[in-house]
Amino acid sequence: MNINISIWGWKGLGVVWGHIGHVMISNLDNEVILSQYPHKYGQKFTPKGPNTKFSFKDTYNEEKSTPDVIFSLVIKKNFVESFIETVNNHTERKIWDWDPKNPSETHCTRSAYEALKSGGVLIDQDNVYKIENNERKEILPNSIWYLLDDLGIKPIMQKKDNLLQKIIEDNEKIITFVRHQDLWN
Numbered sequence: 001m002n003i004n005i006s007i008w009g010w011k012g013l014g015v016v017w018g019h020i021g022h023v024m025i026s027n028l029d030n031e032v033i034l035s036q037y038p039h040k041y042g043q044k045f046t047p048k049g050p051n052t053k054f055s056f057k058d059t060y061n062e063e064k065s066t067p068d069v070i071f072s073l074v075i076k077k078n079f080v081e082s083f084i085e086t087v088n089n090h091t092e093r094k095i096w097d098w099d100p101k102n103p104s105e106t107h108c109t110r111s112a113y114e115a116l117k118s119g120g121v122l123i124d125q126d127n128v129y130k131i132e133n134n135e136r137k138e139i140l141p142n143s144i145w146y147l148l149d150d151l152g153i154k155p156i157m158q159k160k161d162n163l164l165q166k167i168i169e170d171n172e173k174i175i176t177f178v179r180h181q182d183l184w185n
Contacts, residue, residue: 008067
Protein backbone atom coordinates (compact mmCIF):
# COMPACT_ATOMS: atom_id res chain seq x y z
CA MET A 1 0.00 0.00 0.00
CA ASN A 2 1.59 3.28 -1.14
CA ILE A 3 0.89 6.35 0.97
CA ASN A 4 1.85 10.00 1.17
CA ILE A 5 2.35 11.78 4.47
CA SER A 6 1.75 15.52 4.08
CA ILE A 7 2.91 17.76 6.91
CA TRP A 8 2.19 21.40 7.60
CA GLY A 9 4.64 22.50 10.29
CA TRP A 10 4.56 24.82 13.29
CA LYS A 11 4.12 28.49 12.36
CA GLY A 12 4.40 31.57 14.56
CA LEU A 13 3.76 31.07 18.24
CA GLY A 14 1.60 28.05 17.50
CA VAL A 15 -0.79 27.75 20.41
CA VAL A 16 -1.82 31.38 20.81
CA TRP A 17 -0.88 33.22 17.61
CA GLY A 18 0.01 30.96 14.80
CA HIS A 19 -0.53 27.35 13.87
CA ILE A 20 0.67 24.13 15.47
CA GLY A 21 0.48 22.31 12.12
CA HIS A 22 -1.28 19.34 10.61
CA VAL A 23 -0.60 15.81 9.31
CA MET A 24 -2.56 14.14 6.53
CA ILE A 25 -2.06 10.63 5.18
CA SER A 26 -3.44 9.92 1.71
CA ASN A 27 -3.07 7.32 -0.98
CA LEU A 28 -1.41 8.14 -4.30
CA ASP A 29 -4.82 9.02 -5.80
CA ASN A 30 -5.17 11.81 -3.20
CA GLU A 31 -7.87 9.92 -1.32
CA VAL A 32 -7.56 10.84 2.35
CA ILE A 33 -6.78 8.07 4.79
CA LEU A 34 -6.29 10.34 7.85
CA SER A 35 -6.85 14.09 8.19
CA GLN A 36 -8.78 14.89 11.35
CA TYR A 37 -10.06 18.22 12.63
CA PRO A 38 -12.23 19.22 15.63
CA HIS A 39 -14.92 20.88 13.53
CA LYS A 40 -16.81 20.62 10.28
CA TYR A 41 -15.21 22.12 7.18
CA GLY A 42 -15.66 25.89 7.08
CA GLN A 43 -16.22 26.23 10.82
CA LYS A 44 -13.85 27.85 13.30
CA PHE A 45 -11.09 25.75 14.87
CA THR A 46 -11.59 24.77 18.51
CA PRO A 47 -9.19 22.91 20.84
CA LYS A 48 -11.71 20.08 21.24
CA GLY A 49 -14.64 18.96 19.14
CA PRO A 50 -16.09 16.22 16.96
CA ASN A 51 -13.44 14.13 15.23
CA THR A 52 -14.05 15.06 11.58
CA LYS A 53 -12.11 13.61 8.65
CA PHE A 54 -11.56 16.22 5.92
CA SER A 55 -11.22 15.50 2.22
CA PHE A 56 -7.98 16.19 0.36
CA LYS A 57 -9.32 19.47 -1.08
CA ASP A 58 -10.83 20.60 2.24
CA THR A 59 -7.56 19.86 4.06
CA TYR A 60 -5.60 22.02 1.61
CA ASN A 61 -8.19 24.78 1.89
CA GLU A 62 -8.22 24.59 5.70
CA GLU A 63 -4.42 24.80 5.85
CA LYS A 64 -4.43 27.65 3.29
CA SER A 65 -1.28 26.34 1.60
CA THR A 66 0.48 23.33 0.23
CA PRO A 67 2.24 21.18 2.83
CA ASP A 68 5.72 22.08 4.01
CA VAL A 69 6.86 18.54 3.22
CA ILE A 70 5.46 15.34 1.71
CA PHE A 71 6.93 11.89 2.31
CA SER A 72 5.99 8.83 0.29
CA LEU A 73 6.37 5.31 1.60
CA VAL A 74 5.03 1.80 1.32
CA ILE A 75 3.11 -0.06 3.99
CA LYS A 76 4.21 -3.64 3.41
CA LYS A 77 1.56 -6.30 2.73
CA ASN A 78 1.96 -7.99 6.11
CA PHE A 79 1.22 -4.67 7.89
CA VAL A 80 -1.65 -3.34 5.75
CA GLU A 81 -4.38 -4.95 7.84
CA SER A 82 -2.94 -3.57 11.08
CA PHE A 83 -2.47 -0.14 9.50
CA ILE A 84 -6.08 -0.03 8.27
CA GLU A 85 -7.37 -1.27 11.63
CA THR A 86 -5.55 1.58 13.42
CA VAL A 87 -6.75 4.13 10.86
CA ASN A 88 -10.33 2.97 11.37
CA ASN A 89 -9.91 3.07 15.14
CA HIS A 90 -8.78 6.71 15.01
CA THR A 91 -11.33 7.88 12.45
CA GLU A 92 -14.12 6.29 14.48
CA ARG A 93 -13.15 8.06 17.69
CA LYS A 94 -15.82 10.61 18.53
CA ILE A 95 -13.60 13.37 19.95
CA TRP A 96 -10.71 15.32 18.44
CA ASP A 97 -8.73 16.90 21.26
CA TRP A 98 -5.54 18.91 21.05
CA ASP A 99 -4.54 16.90 24.13
CA PRO A 100 -5.96 13.41 23.44
CA LYS A 101 -6.37 10.86 26.15
CA ASN A 102 -5.96 7.49 24.50
CA PRO A 103 -8.09 5.51 23.61
CA SER A 104 -11.19 7.72 23.48
CA GLU A 105 -9.76 10.80 21.72
CA THR A 106 -7.35 11.56 18.92
CA HIS A 107 -5.87 14.28 16.74
CA CYS A 108 -4.19 14.37 13.34
CA THR A 109 -0.65 13.74 14.55
CA ARG A 110 -1.50 11.12 17.16
CA SER A 111 -3.54 9.14 14.61
CA ALA A 112 -0.77 9.37 11.99
CA TYR A 113 1.86 8.24 14.50
CA GLU A 114 -0.22 5.27 15.69
CA ALA A 115 -1.13 4.24 12.12
CA LEU A 116 2.46 4.41 10.88
CA LYS A 117 3.74 2.37 13.83
CA SER A 118 1.05 -0.28 13.34
CA GLY A 119 1.84 -0.19 9.62
CA GLY A 120 5.36 -1.42 10.31
CA VAL A 121 7.09 1.94 9.85
CA LEU A 122 9.98 1.93 12.31
CA ILE A 123 9.52 5.49 13.50
CA ASP A 124 10.26 6.27 17.13
CA GLN A 125 12.03 3.02 17.95
CA ASP A 126 12.70 4.38 21.46
CA ASN A 127 8.91 4.84 21.91
CA VAL A 128 9.29 8.44 23.07
CA TYR A 129 5.77 9.24 21.84
CA LYS A 130 4.03 5.92 22.50
CA ILE A 131 1.12 6.21 24.95
CA GLU A 132 0.76 3.51 27.57
CA ASN A 133 -1.55 3.31 30.59
CA ASN A 134 -3.56 6.35 29.44
CA GLU A 135 -0.63 8.69 30.03
CA ARG A 136 -0.32 11.86 28.00
CA LYS A 137 2.55 12.53 25.64
CA GLU A 138 2.77 15.42 23.22
CA ILE A 139 3.49 14.80 19.57
CA LEU A 140 3.42 17.55 16.97
CA PRO A 141 3.44 17.48 13.15
CA ASN A 142 7.08 18.59 13.21
CA SER A 143 7.80 15.57 15.46
CA ILE A 144 6.50 13.17 12.77
CA TRP A 145 8.58 15.07 10.19
CA TYR A 146 11.68 14.68 12.36
CA LEU A 147 11.03 10.97 12.95
CA LEU A 148 10.64 10.31 9.21
CA ASP A 149 13.81 12.29 8.46
CA ASP A 150 15.59 10.34 11.19
CA LEU A 151 14.69 7.09 9.38
CA GLY A 152 16.37 8.43 6.25
CA ILE A 153 13.12 8.72 4.29
CA LYS A 154 13.62 11.41 1.68
CA PRO A 155 10.72 13.78 0.99
CA ILE A 156 9.17 13.80 -2.46
CA MET A 157 8.39 17.50 -1.94
CA GLN A 158 9.79 19.99 0.55
CA LYS A 159 9.31 23.75 0.49
CA LYS A 160 11.05 24.58 3.77
CA ASP A 161 13.27 23.00 6.39
CA ASN A 162 11.92 21.39 9.52
CA LEU A 163 12.47 23.02 12.87
CA LEU A 164 15.54 21.94 14.80
CA GLN A 165 14.89 19.00 17.13
CA LYS A 166 15.53 21.22 20.18
CA ILE A 167 12.86 23.69 19.00
CA ILE A 168 10.40 20.83 18.40
CA GLU A 169 11.05 19.55 21.93
CA ASP A 170 10.62 23.09 23.32
CA ASN A 171 7.30 23.41 21.45
CA GLU A 172 6.16 20.09 22.92
CA LYS A 173 7.03 21.49 26.37
CA ILE A 174 4.98 24.62 25.62
CA ILE A 175 1.98 22.43 24.78
CA THR A 176 2.52 20.43 27.97
CA PHE A 177 2.67 23.65 30.01
CA VAL A 178 -0.49 25.03 28.40
CA ARG A 179 -2.25 21.73 29.14
CA HIS A 180 -1.09 21.58 32.78
CA GLN A 181 -2.14 25.18 33.36
CA ASP A 182 -5.51 24.52 31.69
CA LEU A 183 -4.98 27.60 29.49
CA TRP A 184 -6.63 26.31 26.34
CA ASN A 185 -10.01 24.80 27.05
